[in-house]
Amino acid sequence: MKKLASTIGLLLICIITFAGGGESYTINKSISQVEWVGKKVTGSHEGTIQLIEGFVVLKGDIISSGEIIIDMNTIAVTDIENKGMNAKLKRHLTSPDFFGVEDYPTGKLKITSSEKTADNKLKLICELTLKGISKRIEIPTTLMQEENKLVAIGEIVIDRTLFDIKYGSGSFFDNLGDKAIMNDFKVKFKVAASK
Numbered sequence: 001m002k003k004l005a006s007t008i009g010l011l012l013i014c015i016i017t018f019a020g021g022g023e024s025y026t027i028n029k030s031i032s033q034v035e036w037v038g039k040k041v042t043g044s045h046e047g048t049i050q051l052i053e054g055f056v057v058l059k060g061d062i063i064s065s066g067e068i069i070i071d072m073n074t075i076a077v078t079d080i081e082n083k084g085m086n087a088k089l090k091r092h093l094t095s096p097d098f099f100g101v102e103d104y105p106t107g108k109l110k111i112t113s114s115e116k117t118a119d120n121k122l123k124l125i126c127e128l129t130l131k132g133i134s135k136r137i138e139i140p141t142t143l144m145q146e147e148n149k150l151v152a153i154g155e156i157v158i159d160r161t162l163f164d165i166k167y168g169s170g171s172f173f174d175n176l177g178d179k180a181i182m183n184d185f186k187v188k189f190k191v192a193a194s195k
Contacts, residue, residue: 022059025150025193027051027068032192034070035078038185040168045089050074056111056193058150062122063114063143068191070107072099097167098160104131120144130163148195155188 029051037046049070056066075093080086094101108129114122117140124139141154161169161183168181 022057022064023195025056025058025148025195027054027056028192028194029053033190035188036185037188039182041180044079045077046079047075047077049076051191052106054109054193056150056152058145061143061145062116063111063124063152065113066111068109068111070109072101072105072107075099075101098165100131114141128158131165133163135162150193152191152193153189155186157184157186159183160185 032051034049034051035046036049037044049072052069052071054066054068057064072094075090077086077089077093080089093099096103108127110127110129111124112127113125115125117123120142122141122143124141126137126139127134128137137156137158139154139156141152144151144153160166169183
């Protein structure tokens with residue numbers, strides 16, 4: 001079944017590339033890095049998350065399309081050394097209060113187009129799906145090319161409440177005091193791809 005799914009995926013990439021022009025690059029998840037930072041009144045937490053697979057199509061010097069699948073099960077906390085406290089926060093982040101990983105084990109970033117803003121600078125026009133909810137976002141990105149390789153670097157601030165992640169949000173709950181958690185969280189990425 002997995003082999004069939006991979007074959008279908010590669011076929012779709014070929015169809016997209018042929019139909020829209022451009023060259024397809026496959027995401028290298030082993031050397032790609034995605035980090036997150038979430039803030040609350042009393043401080044912040046940070047961590048990482050991993051990718052499952054993906055591709056981008058390069059047309060000239062812009063990314064014309066692409067899709068990246070995010071493994072929500074790999075949410076990790078990197079700023080808490082105590083193993084028990086670390087595991088407690090990870091459990092909470094993967095629970096229905098936040099990303100509901102049991103019901104929504106993957107997230108998806110679909111790139112629909114991009115605009116060049118300066119040398120090696122792009123604004124990616126994307127659709128981000130978390131917890132089954134899709135929203136349009138724009139991601140400022142630095143794109144570096146070397147032979148048959150691409151590296152995209154950037155960061156974006158995301159409003160979690162747009163994806164029905166409202167736990168601890170002062171926008172929806174009163175009298176939270178110093179237990180309030182900010183709606184916005186930051187994602188920093190360095191994603192590598194090759195032909």
